[in-house]
Amino acid sequence: MNKIVLIGYMGVGKTVLGKKISENLKLAYYDLDDFIEKKVNLSVEDIFKSKGEIYFRRIERDCFEELMLKDESFVLSVGGGTPCYYENYKLLQDENVISVYLKASITMLVERLKTEKKTRPLVAQLTDEQLLEFVGKHLFERNFYYNKAKYTVEVDGKSISKISEEIISLLG
Template sequence: MIVVLMGYMGSGKSTIGKKLATLLNYDFLDLDDFISENENSSILSIFKEKGEIYFRKKETESLKEIIDSKENVVLGLGGGTPCYGNNLSLLKNGKNVITFYLKLSIKNLAERLRTERDERPLISHLTSEEELLEFIGKHLFERAPYYSQADYNINADDKSKKDILENILMHLI
């Protein structure tokens, strides 16, 4: 089985994904890390040197490769992955793929991302709390229709990591 976690940046895909993989005795894969390793370059460098279209093409190729060749994996997607190309279709039609949307409010995402601005290229230019809230709100509005097509929507607002993991595990058993 491939357990896929999707959601906005800061939603906990990597944190929850690593813990879930340990509990299931699966490997954890971060799609952005997978692309970086294959390209021998950081995501930021790929965007700067080759552009977003190139990155999105590599993202789709990598997603397809993982779905076609891996098993017993927890996969954390990039925040935009399900929203581009035929990525959502690949996920929904993938054999033994089960998807979870880690859903958080704009307010909670902003709280999590506030201290991570410098490490997140998409939001590093935002200087005020108001700008951050507006940016996240706009993106969530655009991306929610994709995220909500996950097999399961997990409300992660004000939930402990343990509660989120238990909620996911209930759907896997």
């Protein structure tokens, strides 16, 4: 039984790829943010606004652990910060977990996030210039955790189909 967990920075395509891979492998698919929203009956954006990031990270940890304890194979897309808090990265080290770091350049991430800022609580208030610096700094801080993934797949310039084929081929 394998749990395929996609990690990487926000905007890298974890949700779209997770759905595609689960469809191709005929496995259940979970999006951690969706799971959290159903659990607390609030959007991630509203959780950040009303209760703050620390509260969100605690709920995120509980929900992540709950999913990882499920006795089934599935594909899971987690938030960009998930591996970086409450030692969540340790849950990715289990022998039944295949973690894949979807790695993108700062330039690609900033271009994507510019159009998605309204739906991203961590960057919603940033100007495009601030966004570049924010993403660069964040990626630097998070690389330690992202690089603990079993596999790294570069995504720049590749289609969703190509990336999903690449990930599926890694699974053996």
